[in-house]
Amino acid sequence: MIPFNKPAVIGDEVDYVNELINNREKFSGDGLFTKKCSALIEDLYDVKKVLLTTSCTHALEMAAILLDIKEGDEVIMPSYTFVSTANAFVLRGAKIVFVDIRSDTMNIDETKIEQAITNKTKVIVPVHYAGVSCEMDTIMEIAEKYSLFVVEDAAQGVNSFYKEQALGTIGHLGCYSFHETKNYNCGEGGALLINEARFIERAEIIREKGTNRSKFFRGHVDKYGWVDIGSSYLPSEFNAAFLYGQLRNVTLINDDRLSSWNLYYESLKPLADNKVLELPTVSEFCGHNAHMFYIKVKNLEERSNLIEHLKTKEIGAVFHYIPLHSSEAGKKYGTFIGTDLATTVESERLLRLPLYYDITKEEVLNIVKEIKAYYSVENRGDQIERNYSSRR
Numbered sequence: 001m002i003p004f005n006k007p008a009v010i011g012d013e014v015d016y017v018n019e020l021i022n023n024r025e026k027f028s029g030d031g032l033f034t035k036k037c038s039a040l041i042e043d044l045y046d047v048k049k050v051l052l053t054t055s056c057t058h059a060l061e062m063a064a065i066l067l068d069i070k071e072g073d074e075v076i077m078p079s080y081t082f083v084s085t086a087n088a089f090v091l092r093g094a095k096i097v098f099v100d101i102r103s104d105t106m107n108i109d110e111t112k113i114e115q116a117i118t119n120k121t122k123v124i125v126p127v128h129y130a131g132v133s134c135e136m137d138t139i140m141e142i143a144e145k146y147s148l149f150v151v152e153d154a155a156q157g158v159n160s161f162y163k164e165q166a167l168g169t170i171g172h173l174g175c176y177s178f179h180e181t182k183n184y185n186c187g188e189g190g191a192l193l194i195n196e197a198r199f200i201e202r203a204e205i206i207r208e209k210g211t212n213r214s215k216f217f218r219g220h221v222d223k224y225g226w227v228d229i230g231s232s233y234l235p236s237e238f239n240a241a242f243l244y245g246q247l248r249n250v251t252l253i254n255d256d257r258l259s260s261w262n263l264y265y266e267s268l269k270p271l272a273d274n275k276v277l278e279l280p281t282v283s284e285f286c287g288h289n290a291h292m293f294y295i296k297v298k299n300l301e302e303r304s305n306l307i308e309h310l311k312t313k314e315i316g317a318v319f320h321y322i323p324l325h326s327s328e329a330g331k332k333y334g335t336f337i338g339t340d341l342a343t344t345v346e347s348e349r350l351l352r353l354p355l356y357y358d359i360t361k362e363e364v365l366n367i368v369k370e371i372k373a374y375y376s377v378e379n380r381g382d383q384i385e386r387n388y389s390s391r392r
């Protein structure tokens with residue numbers, strides 16, 4: 001069986017977790033390993049301030065609190081995204097305004113954003129799908145023109161770049177995920193990237209249950225208390241220690257994923273050249289992290305058939321998001337502005353193939369072989385089907 005995902009394990013993680021246990025000083029959050037991870041990310045990607053969180057979902061929730069999102073505010077995002085992108089703002093009472101995506105990158109169509117802006121709009125949330133960057137220059141220009149905030153959902157974009165700038169560091173705030181399905185993981189985890197100094201102090205308070213505890217531990221205040229709203233968004237040191245083992249190996253993991261991604265691309269190119277399927281598009285200004293390898297097939301039916309075929313060959317290929325605007329909660333909390341030209345049709349055609357750290361060359365080539373087999377047999381199948389029906 002080739003599963004869709006295997007969480008990355010490098011081997012060093014256990015050393016750091018052991019170190020934590022042997023030190024026996026601080027197991028709760030904001031200890032040595034939390035600080036090491038934050039410092040490493042700040043250094044690698046040139047970030048003003050990184051706060052580790054319990055998940056990307058929680059980093060998004062912190063962003064919504066930090067930006068004072070309240071009842072009636074509007075937040076613009078693509079409909080083709082994970083529920084947390086929307087939920088974080090709905091929890092503060094915001095209305096979600098969905099706009100269409102680009103059919104090439106599956107990212108928010110930056111040319112459709114402006115028409116969705118009203119005097120209630122507060123935030124634009126670009127989602128860097130598959131670790132491929134949105135058109136950030138245009139998005140930042142629009143945000144500046146209308147005085148809006150930009151929160152990058154860079155859950156899939158850790159170690160991806162847009163014109164040399166790391167994803168998550170371009171908007172006012174950025175959100176990373178260290179969930180087991182992402183490139184670098186600790187089971188469940190995330191980070192809030194703060195790109196403007198004015199947000200730092202309050203973000204620390206929000207992460208510490210609304211208390212000024214961080215300031216207290218630094219000796220800046222002589223007692224700590226409840227000063228704002230907040231929650232428990234600080235991960236345990238166990239998660240941070242494990243994560244540190246992964247972040248120290250960012251290049252190793254990235255190179256490995258990228259070579260599998262490139263192998264898929266080159267091996268499937270003949271099918272794309274013959275217009276049998278489509279391959280992913282990486283935008284011109286993006287250095288990507290090989291988070292995902294997807295193909296696009298003819299339609300929903302063909303996708304279901306191909307998934308079934310691969311399943312019989314013990315290959316775990318999976319589809320992805322059902323557009324949020326067509327979901328039960330999406331209808332209640334959001335509206336789609338403009339015409340859904342790409343979101344629904346493109347999402348129905350997209351199929352993700354297994355891609356994880358240390359998937360072997362043989363496994364990738366085997367998956368490619370089965371996709372090719374499906375298309376040659378399918379053609380013969382059509383033939384048989386046609387002969388059969390004409391006999392009837």
Ligand SMILES: *Cc1c(COP(=O)(O)O)cnc(C)c1O
Pocket residue numbers: 054055056057058081082084085127153155156176177178179188189190
């Ligand atoms: C994975 C993901 C999230 C949520 O991340 P968690 O760390 O699991 O909360 C949010 N947005 C996008 C686009 C994601 O892919």
